Amino acid sequence: MRQALGVVRRNEWVNGRYKHLTVYAPGLAQVSQAGQFFHLLCGADVTSVLLRRPMSIYQMDPGRDELHFLYHVKGEGTRLLAEKQVGHTLDLVGPLGHGFTLAAPWRHVLVVARGVGMATLAPLIASARQRDVAVDVILSARTAADVLGEREFQAIGARVFTVTDATGSSQPEAVRMRVETLLGQGHTDAVYTCGSARLTRMLGEVANRWGLPGQVALEEHMACGIGMCQGCTRVFRREGSAVHLRVCREGPVFPLAEVMDA
Amino acid sequence: MTSADLSVQIGQLSLRNPVMPASGTFSEDLAEFIPLNELGALVTKSITLDVREGNPGPRLAETAAGLLNAIGIPSKGVAQFIAETLPFYRNFTAPLVPSISGDTAAEFARLAVLLSSEPVVRGLEVNISCPNLEDDGKSFAMDPVQTYRVLRQVRQATRLPVWAKLSPNVQSIAEVALAAQEAGADAVVVANTLLGMAIDVETRRPKLGNVTGGLSGPAVKPIILRMVHQVAKVVRIPVIGVGGIRSAEDVLEYLMAGATAVQVGTYNFVHPQGMVEVIAGLQKYLQRHGYASVRELIGSVIT
Numbered sequence A: 001m002r003q004a005l006g007v008v009r010r011n012e013w014v015n016g017r018y019k020h021l022t023v024y025a026p027g028l029a030q031v032s033q034a035g036q037f038f039h040l041l042c043g044a045d046v047t048s049v050l051l052r053r054p055m056s057i058y059q060m061d062p063g064r065d066e067l068h069f070l071y072h073v074k075g076e077g078t079r080l081l082a083e084k085q086v087g088h089t090l091d092l093v094g095p096l097g098h099g100f101t102l103a104a105p106w107r108h109v110l111v112v113a114r115g116v117g118m119a120t121l122a123p124l125i126a127s128a129r130q131r132d133v134a135v136d137v138i139l140s141a142r143t144a145a146d147v148l149g150e151r152e153f154q155a156i157g158a159r160v161f162t163v164t165d166a167t168g169s170s171q172p173e174a175v176r177m178r179v180e181t182l183l184g185q186g187h188t189d190a191v192y193t194c195g196s197a198r199l200t201r202m203l204g205e206v207a208n209r210w211g212l213p214g215q216v217a218l219e220e221h222m223a224c225g226i227g228m229c230q231g232c233t234r235v236f237r238r239e240g241s242a243v244h245l246r247v248c249r250e251g252p253v254f255p256l257a258e259v260m261d262a
Numbered sequence B: 001m002t003s004a005d006l007s008v009q010i011g012q013l014s015l016r017n018p019v020m021p022a023s024g025t026f027s028e029d030l031a032e033f034i035p036l037n038e039l040g041a042l043v044t045k046s047i048t049l050d051v052r053e054g055n056p057g058p059r060l061a062e063t064a065a066g067l068l069n070a071i072g073i074p075s076k077g078v079a080q081f082i083a084e085t086l087p088f089y090r091n092f093t094a095p096l097v098p099s100i101s102g103d104t105a106a107e108f109a110r111l112a113v114l115l116s117s118e119p120v121v122r123g124l125e126v127n128i129s130c131p132n133l134e135d136d137g138k139s140f141a142m143d144p145v146q147t148y149r150v151l152r153q154v155r156q157a158t159r160l161p162v163w164a165k166l167s168p169n170v171q172s173i174a175e176v177a178l179a180a181q182e183a184g185a186d187a188v189v190v191a192n193t194l195l196g197m198a199i200d201v202e203t204r205r206p207k208l209g210n211v212t213g214g215l216s217g218p219a220v221k222p223i224i225l226r227m228v229h230q231v232a233k234v235v236r237i238p239v240i241g242v243g244g245i246r247s248a249e250d251v252l253e254y255l256m257a258g259a260t261a262v263q264v265g266t267y268n269f270v271h272p273q274g275m276v277e278v279i280a281g282l283q284k285y286l287q288r289h290g291y292a293s294v295r296e297l298i299g300s301v302i303t
């Protein structure tokens, strides 16, 4: 991990709420892993927005020396990020944290993404497909227009199911039935999720019952992103006791079985 | 151009330069970003006698040019700190100054005794901004009498240099600083965070799990700078300034106001390499103005 200056190559809207940012940052894509994140300096100086903003790696392209981020324009920090023009520099610290693991014997995985959580899961899906691992993806969003990645994941051979608040199909109970059906087909080796506390709890229960390994990428408010401030600490179940772990350092990806307060 | 002398003296302790991290804003993790030996000293997160959990989340809320934190003092306890953390610092020459925190004066003294037998420990920072269980939960640093009492006990428990970290949430910080000096402190650190609060208007809930928290960052600098100035005028011991530093200019202001050294806190979160850049900026300023030593600037403000 390190602090580096990248150059914005593209920063475009993908729908009314999300932007796709492409940054030229030599050497960083090569050392990045799915599930890790970068800490981005969004403001021009620290009096506009003081802290960096954590963003998952959405794609890494070592050939072009590019890192990609997909972000929800939410508050002041991401609004400033959205203003970055092609050619502007972007100060990044990373890659940070521990990413997903995809064990060699696993041949079939299930991914449940809520909203922009799909950005965090996208590079995992891509690397699973590269290794010819079958991937089922459940994409959950507010409306059909908010669903991101459906075609992108289909194009690399994933089986994609979309659920939305608008149709009621995104309710945890409805998603649980969908998950159970997929697991019932008997091929799934592991499950992954990101983006929703309710779905994380649900998937944790289901994975536990089926005896499947699961992983979740968590979000927590961060100041340093590198383990110094203890601002991002949460309680986890590890080796039979409750332990405080830093989401930025020991995470952001954790075994689902360790999560206590999703 | 010959480089200027950046070294300063805090009591018996010589620092190669006046810039060090502030307690709670630094850990071993920073070694992946900067050579720690380039810092004046290494101050750790406050450590307590026993294991503590810290506060419930959210523990952080960003404010205009500032950061509110209600981390509390999560601590693995001093025994683990000695066994697991201290060995790391043996690899470095920059003097290690653990920060200690306790509920009672006796706890502070006990911590001082335990840490004093560790050769890697070169000084102690006494964080008296925490609630005093012997005084209705008011912090030690809010009262000159309690400040004297705890510093006196630490002084009698150790021969290491002792720094008293004061709270800005007081009527007269100069009086508290004098009490610390009287008790035998080798330096005063001015200051801890300012008590603050923020509310999420969508949910009408406080943004911090603990409701209130400590404000740090650029927003607090003018206030703490004024306090450093007030304290430096009345004490004989060195003052270490801490609050809102993010550039060499900020450090220079603190030195001119009367600080002998400074600590950088929140800025480490924004720029992990920030302290090293600040030290380089300090050197440049001294050369540009033809100063032979940074010590010439201490208390040099023209009023």
Ligand SMILES: Cc1cc2nc3c(=O)[nH]c(=O)nc-3n(C[C@H](O)[C@H](O)[C@H](O)COP(=O)(O)OP(=O)(O)OC[C@H]3O[C@@H](n4cnc5c(N)ncnc54)[C@H](O)[C@@H]3O)c2cc1C
Residues within 6 Å of the ligand: A037, A051, A052, A053, A054, A055, A056, A057, A069, A070, A071, A072, A073, A074, A075, A076, A077, A078, A079, A116, A119, A120, A218, A219, A220, A221, A222, A252, B062
């Ligand atoms: C490891 C990690 C990876 C993330 N990856 C992505 C991603 O790929 N795409 C994406 O759109 N978002 C992602 N987020 C969330 C993103 O960091 C926040 O949406 C962003 O910080 C909001 O900043 P703001 O100033 O626009 O919003 P505001 O709400 O104004 O932010 C105020 C403060 O709260 C913090 N904050 C607000 N929401 C969150 C949140 N969900 N998580 C952590 N801190 C928050 C901000 O950092 C800031 O300090 C990720 C968060 C984490 C922790």
Ligand SMILES: Cc1cc2nc3c(=O)[nH]c(=O)nc-3n(C[C@H](O)[C@H](O)[C@H](O)COP(=O)(O)O)c2cc1C
Residues within 6 Å of the ligand: A223, A229, A231, B022, B023, B024, B025, B045, B046, B067, B069, B071, B072, B073, B099, B127, B165, B191, B192, B193, B215, B216, B217, B218, B220, B242, B243, B244, B245, B263, B264, B265, B266, B267
């Ligand atoms: C996240 C965080 C944790 C802190 N923890 C401690 C602590 O454990 N002990 C202490 O004496 N001060 C602690 N402080 C206060 C800092 O050491 C410093 O006094 C304060 O942040 C002001 O400096 P700054 O504006 O440069 O951050 C903490 C500050 C922050 C932001």
Ligand code: FES
Residues within 6 Å of the ligand: A221, A222, A223, A224, A225, A226, A227, A228, A229, A230, A231, A232, A233, A246, A247, A248, A249
């Ligand atoms: S954000 Fe500072 S420790 Fe995780």
